[in-house]
Amino acid sequence: MRYSLPAQRLSTRSALGGTAVGFDKHRKSRRSSGKVERYVQLNRSLLHSPQFSALSVATRALILELHGMYNGTNNGKLFLSVRDAADRLGFSCYRATMNAIDEAVSLGWITETIGSTFTTKADAISRARAWRLNWINDRARRCGGPELIPVLDFKTLTDKQKRRVNRRQDTLKCYLRKHSEGNFAVEESATVEARKAFSEQSRVKEFSSLKDGNGRNQPIPSVQENSAYISTMGYGAPRGCGPLRPKQPAND
Secondary structure (H helix, E strand, O other), rough: OOOOOOOOHHOOOOOOOOOEHHHHHHHHHHHHOOOOOOOOOOOOHHHOOOHOOOOOOHHHHHHHHHHOOOOOOOOOOEEEEEHHHHHHHHHOHHHHHHHHHHHHHHOOOEEEEEEEOOOOOOOOOEEEEEEEEEEOOOOOOOEHHHOOOOOOOOOOOOOHHHHHHHHHHHHHHHHHHHHHHOOOEEEHHHHHHHHHHEEEEEEEEEOOOOOOOOOOOOOOEEEOOOOEEEEEEEEOOOOOOOOOOOOOOOOO
């Protein structure tokens, strides 16, 4: 079945090659505006997924390093050895780097496409392992969602991974709920400097502390409690900020 373009769009095409004049104009303007800064795209749905919560901090850093090597066409050909990965992550221990790689592989984030080879022959070339990023949508050639990563199997997770998932997902759930309600406790910027001065003047010593003149441990300094002005976004008023106060019980 053949489809015809609208008459308005056909009128903007040139006679040579059927190229849209407007498209050529935009391409020329982008080229003349200078070099475009490259960036790493990670979808928020992927960062908030349980699959990402199960990763250690080292594995998350490794994923960022591998994603930074991806240029849109080299997925599956990202060569990164353990030694180079350790240098990129700032690790002096190769075991920590290996643990991060093993975790990323076991949880389905990366897949080894080319094995490493090491030879001492003069005519041969040593080669590091190549990796494929499983969270990259090959059709769109960009970051996808958590559906591209295998679903977590809690039976195979370690105790540390289970704790990471439970703690982070609970925290994210609470954060997203407050964000949707606009219920965020913030402090007015005008009170920050006043509180700093008040805190410096109100240093007291705990009564249970030992005295200075007894030649023993020094007293423990503490800051006196103060009534800072706290406000919350969107609570207590239709818009803007309002004072933070406890919610009133519902009338029977």
